[in-house]
């Protein structure tokens with residue numbers, strides 16, 4: 001008799017959460033470390049295109065099908081003059097970049113980034129500086145990027161070689177304005193007021209844009225969630241989204257506790273949703289504020305190394321976390337959490353995209369490669385488009401240092417009605433045992449199993465390097481579909497993607 005652990009799940013096409021907004025598969029490029037210089041842009045690299053962008057990196061980003069990329073920060077934006085980054089490159093100033101204490105040479109700016117985004121088929125999510133600057137710089141920037149022609153700023157853009165507007169539709173009103181590390185930190189009262197007024201001016205220039213207001217920098221901030229409540233109370237009618245940021249790490253080397261951290265993310269999302277809806281009720285408003293989880297990832301591996309970095313250099317290797325296999329599992333669970341909240345989380349940006357806490361790494365003048373976390377992000381971005389379904393899951397559970405009743409199995413499902421495809425994403429968090437899962441899929445009559453992709457590794461600490469990709473998926477998962485029931489064996493500590501299609 002088998003003693004293996006068992007779990008069961010019902011996935012029914014009528015248990016729908018909401019259509020997945022593809023922007024939840026967004027990412028982020030900040031002028032930080034080697035994200036821009038040495039990452040997406042390296043004119044002397046053998047793979048550089050005519051504009052200096054690395055084609056190898058463009059290829060890796062395109063494979064991910066990243067729909068939207070946040071830019072130019074991050075903390076950096078709070079002391080950034082966007083005007084420094086436009087016009088003839090040789091005239092652009094070198095500046096002290098105060099957030100990360102480096103030198104910014106401004107060889108890439110708004111226009112180049114918009115070009116790069118086109119090359120990777122992504123939209124730009126642009127952030128304005130509400131730290132050292134404010135309404136005026138913000139309304140000028142949007143006139144520069146979005147107004148067709150015939151005015152000072154739109155003609156300046158045209159004189160810089162960009163005849164057509166960039167039409168950037170999504171805008172962040174500053175970044176982490178509650179943080180003491182932010183240049184121009186603001187109380188919620190101060191921030192709410194400037195977000196409202198800058199947002200109002202920006203929408204007067206282009207009423208078609210969507211605006212993201214800053215929430216708290218993370219759940220440990222002393223003013224969370226009051227910061228969100230006060231900001232929205234002031235700026236409710238001007239903004240469309242509130243931002244959430246959160247990073248996790250396995251600092252105490254407790255994998256069971258670490259792998260449960262998406263429960264914290266789940267709680268965070270529920271709290272911010274409730275806060276938005278409280279202000280909605282207070283204002284008797286018909287409008288619903290959605291969530292933009294525009295910074296999320298694992299971030300801790302590089303913390304010590306970053307303390308050794310010499311200040312005031314150009315593009316030093318900052319925040320270069322080397323991700324291991326267990327990080328990929330948590331990233332998979334975080335993505336699952338977004339799908340479970342597809343009704344309110346309408347944007348999310350993995351922070352970041354290249355070199356800086358990123359799924360893609362590069363060597364200056366050398367190779368580029370995929371970190372472990374690339375894979376769950378890839379799978380979800382490619383196969384997670386459609387309607388998010390609500391799996392009714394029954395899983396064995398465990399307790400860890402910070403969490404109780406953690407299901408060993410995490411799951412989300414997406415039904416792509418057009419393609420007649422169902423994708424089921426599953427993490428088995430059990431450190432030692434496989435789990436036999438049975439899935440009732442009877443509502444998907446006629447569907448056949450396409451593949452069961454698995455990311456697994458004996459060693460939770462295994463990493464990928466430029467020389468060797470030791471953590472990569474295979475398609476030999478053990479699954480069988482019979483009479484509307486899928487039976488599958490989920491290997492211990494594994495990320496699984498099970499795909500079905502109506503044939």
Ligand code: AHR
Pocket residue numbers: 030073074075076175176217295351352
């Ligand atoms: O993504 C790295 C940094 O983390 C961002 O600049 C900032 O917004 C956050 O604190």
